[in-house]
Amino acid sequence: MTREEMIETYRQWVFRMSAYQMALSIIEIDRSTVAPPAGASYRDERSAYLAGEAYSIMMDPKMLEIVNILKEDEQVDPVVRRGCQLYAIRLGNSLSFPKEKFVAQSMLFNQAYDAWLKAKQNNDYSIFEPYLKKIIESRREEYSCRNSDLPLYDQMLQDYEPGMTTEKYDAFFSAVTDRLVPLIHKVTEAEQIDNSFLHQEYPIEGQKKFMEHLLSYLHFDPSWGYQNETEHPFTSWTCQNDCRTTTKYIHDDVSSAILSTIHEAGHAWYQHNIDPAFDGMILSDGVSCGMHESQSRLLENHLGRSVSFWKANYPVLQEIFPSQLKDVTLDQFVAAINVAEPSLVRTEADELTYPLHIAIRYEIEKGLFNGTISTEHLDETWNAMYEKYLGVKAEQASMGILQDVHWSSGSFGYFPTYALGSAYAAQFVHTMEQQIPVHTLLEENRFDEIEAWLKENIHRHGCYLQPQDILKQATGEGADVHYYLDYLCDKYTKLYDLRGE
Ligand SMILES: [Zn+2]
Structure with missing residues (x-):
């Protein structure tokens, strides 16, 4: 031939x-x-x-x-x-x-x-x-x-995140636990923030009305994107110009659908912005699970939980839910959606405690494959680690070791990318803030200009570049977990007024 x-x-x-x-x-x-x-x-x-x-x-x-x-x-x-x-x-x-x-x-x-x-x-x-x-x-x-010459678990890690190894994840998670475990402890001891007003009755009809506004604010355009509803929100696509997301409405939790909508929009924007020349090819996908998750978490956590984001959007939410929110100030609302509290269930965890849920899963997976942890009494191992890292203990296995579906389909090596994605996001934001006025753009309803930066630096490459190369090209350096940890420490020290302690 x-x-x-x-x-x-x-x-x-x-x-x-x-x-x-x-x-x-x-x-x-x-x-x-x-x-x-x-x-x-x-x-x-x-x-x-x-x-x-x-x-x-x-x-x-x-x-x-x-x-x-x-x-x-x-x-x-x-x-x-x-x-x-x-x-x-x-x-x-x-x-x-x-x-x-x-x-x-x-x-x-x-x-x-x-x-x-x-x-x-x-x-x-x-x-x-x-x-x-x-x-x-x-x-x-x-x-x-x-x-392959790589150890077994390393091969699995690479399937989800090319270039990552046990050695690199060990360093990553030990940095995460070293800094966050004591911080979470301080947050738990500090005066707690009131978020009870988020859990009043918020009729779904009104929530849907706000979501229409939010999708338009996020420039999530019906010509290429469509939102539906499911029990577990997700994003899927067939090509660059056909991206589907879902959200879930909870009648007594107004922040759930909002944050999942922003999160999934981050995944959808990534797919939509990939070079159209790659459509239909293996290249027309996010390059790794960690990179995909970095884009959803960047939108959800760094933008969607910020004051500037809500300066543009809170008046609309207040107008739709006047009786629930008329006495709640912008700052009170933003503080409430950032509350951190150690809990048992990963999918409901806040931004600060989330990576600890992942650190636990990583240590267990690694141990299962290097023979230091056995499946026997793994529920007890699980509970002991939750007590050690988060100070909480599952009374029921459904809230403990049985909460996630991943291991039943043999997905080992996937969990660590959730935490890695959060770290990539913080590093991208650090650079982005030096190059464009992110917070002014959010306040002035100019989200498309933020998307243009993400497209140019991350999205358009699809699988053409490796994750490390995208990171290097965009931020000028390789992956560095300190941006993530500094961001969390700074944010939660201010939020819980921990200075001077
Ligand atoms: Zn996601």
Whole structure:
């Protein structure tokens, strides 16, 4: 095959995969939002068939040969070459694991999910424990098939965040716990901030009206984005100009839908701003889980919880909910949405205590794979770590070790990216504030100018650059956790008036 023929074969292969991918994404979005439940089995069978077809197209050993040749060929367009590089990794990893083992593993994940659900409902870790043990064995087997010199858990970490290793995460989390554990302790001892007014009755109708305003403030344009409702908010997409987000309304918590809307808009903006030339290719995605999460948390925490953001938006919220908020000042409102309080459930944690939830999961995952922690009595290990880091203890396993779904599908190495993303966000904001007047722009309803900075420095690259290169190009240096820790220490010292202590 000539070079040109190989490129053409590659392009057709990518196009076919993107067609299946688009169909599967839409089916998945539909299933999670509006699809009537009685049609589930019909849909599930057909979408499983489509997923199988897509998998067969992708897992073509001939294509592995072609991408391996093209990725090394200097005469080939750099965008094609980078795509081939990424496909070579993905295909190489997947093809090393025999298909029958892959099928058996998928079955195990399905059974483990059911067991996890039952265990959670019954508050009984022992129902899930044997499955967790089998999943770890299955992952061990899978990763040992790969042609890699890295330790097993490091390989898993790299699947979610290229370039990250146990050594780097160890340094990251020890910096996080060293600075934040004592700070959280001080915050707990300090005079507490009143946030009770956030938990009055806020009719959903009014919340939806505010969300319309908020989406327009965020320039979340209906020509390329659409918001729906789900139990667990998420963002999905088919291409640059078709991004879907969801939110969840809670009648006695006005901040929940607002902050999840801002968070998901951060993910959607990232996808929307990726170079349109990458559409349909492996490059048309955020480069890593940590980078994606950095964009949602940047919007949610650094912008969406700031005074300047609410200078522009609080009057609208007050107008919609006059009886609930007329006596609450702007500063009281912003303080309330920033309250920190150690708690048991990760997904409901505040900005300050959140990374400790992740540090605990990271230590457990690492221990499970290096053999220092066993699945037996893992609920007790979990509880002991929560007491150590956050001073709280789960009375029920559903609020403790069984709260997250991730491990039932074998997702190990994913959790750490949530904390890493927060740290990337702080570092980006530090640079952005030196280059554009972020807070003036927020106050003056000029959010699009902030988005333009994010697009230019982060979003447009998609997967073309590695996370570390994006960080270096945007901020002038590699990842540095101190920006994140300084930001949190500064913010919470002021908020809880801890100076002089
Ligand atoms: Zn997110």
